[in-house]
Amino acid sequence: MLSATDPARIHADRAAGTLTIEWRDEHHTTYPAATLRWLCPCAYCRGEAGLPGWLDSAPSLTSDQVRLVDLALVGQYAVAPTWGDGHHTGFYTFTTLRAMCPCDECSANRVAAGTPTLGSASHASHEVGGTR
Numbered sequence: 001m002l003s004a005t006d007p008a009r010i011h012a013d014r015a016a017g018t019l020t021i022e023w024r025d026e027h028h029t030t031y032p033a034a035t036l037r038w039l040c041p042c043a044y045c046r047g048e049a050g051l052p053g054w055l056d057s058a059p060s061l062t063s064d065q066v067r068l069v070d071l072a073l074v075g076q077y078a079v080a081p082t083w084g085d086g087h088h089t090g091f092y093t094f095t096t097l098r099a100m101c102p103c104d105e106c107s108a109n110r111v112a113a114g115t116p117t118l119g120s121a122s123h124a125s126h127e128v129g130g131t132r
């Protein structure tokens with residue numbers, strides 16, 4: 001059985017600033033680096049023990065902070081990007097990456113299912129639009 005959260009191929013395009021994942025069910029997900037940075041799940045960015053994280057303060061990210069410089073595979077279940085500012089503590093599980101897929105089809109499905117889209121994701125596209 002094809003698993004929708006199993007990556008068949010992972011491609012980090014540093015020049016384009018995107019992370020593309022081809023899933024075993026043949027769906028493709030492309031994350032712009034800035035969107036991915038906003039989704040960083042680490043304790044520093046997201047907060048812990050009820051305290052807000054750094055990203056919760058809606059900082060203006062510098063071009064270094066949204067620049068994908070490296071990508072490490074964490075076991076069989078996650079990837080850990082390294083960013084231009086040296087940040088590398090966020091482990092993005094494939095389940096999360098698939099669930100947050102920013103493509104039109106998945107966004108529409110989430111709306112249809114009543115799943116709220118991440119505020120940080122729409123915030124990211126706003127930020128990027130303003131700086132390009």
Ligand SMILES: [Zn+2]
Pocket residue numbers: 040041042043044045046087089090
């Ligand atoms: Zn982080």
Ligand SMILES: [Zn+2]
Pocket residue numbers: 027028029101102103104105106107
């Ligand atoms: Zn999708």
